[in-house]
Amino acid sequence: MPDLIEITDRADPRLADYRDLRDVQLRASLEVEHGLFLAEGEKVVRRAAAAGFAARSYLMAPRWVDTLADVTSASNAPVYVLAEELVEQVVGFHVHRGALASFARKPLPSVDEVLDGTRSVLVLEDLVDHTNVGAVFRSGAALGFDAVLLAPRCADPLYRRSVKVGMGAVFSTPWTRLPDWHSGLVDLSTRGFTTVALTLAPDAVPIEQAVAGVGRLALVLGSEGHGLSQRWESSAxxxxxxxxxxxxDSLNVAAASAVACYVAARR
Structure with missing residues (x-):
């Protein structure tokens, strides 16, 4: 059984993994530097644990201790129990789902590992909004895509907001970052994928027509502002x-991904 540790001081150093969750820039650098990510809410915590991520610790209000006892009892990680108002003071907002957990990240797999046996893959270029990244992962997982590849500057799929919006889809969907942005799409074509870029380019055809007859598909989505770079648009x-x-003329990238994934899954 894990240790149940009641904490009454918001400055307790054992709570370092959970501080200042609203500071996106600080958290993004801190979490990658220390090799951790946070899961918020019972369902997401359960999915992270089920996916084999090792818990560093759990933080929860008293009412969640029994609910998550089966998860915490399977781990040696400490369980920090705080009054709900103290949880809010530590993390910086009201955690209405009542439970958080800090997990250790796993090393990213290679592109070869992610693409092994893959028929449909989403490729994201420079999406900087964590919510959109999580939504795209969720759409892809729900609609039959096998994996996700990210350009180097994409937002972190393991950031708390991404994980929460994606309902933990990042835990079950193989993903990694492309090591070379410049030749990313060309490399996928060489591997036997047909790269289909969502764009407003003059020669763009309806998505149903673009994916018709495609075997291995790489569906390419661009950033929230200007969309795909000229390099990726032209090399698709x-x-x-x-x-x-x-x-x-366009949809938010999260909505566009859902529509395009739906069409592509029925090609």
């Missing part, structure tokens, strides 16, 4: 658009 094998009405 095909360019696709989601046809729209009423003068609207």
């Amino acid at each position: 094998d095909r360019r696709a658009v989601i046809p729209m009405a009423a003068g609207i």
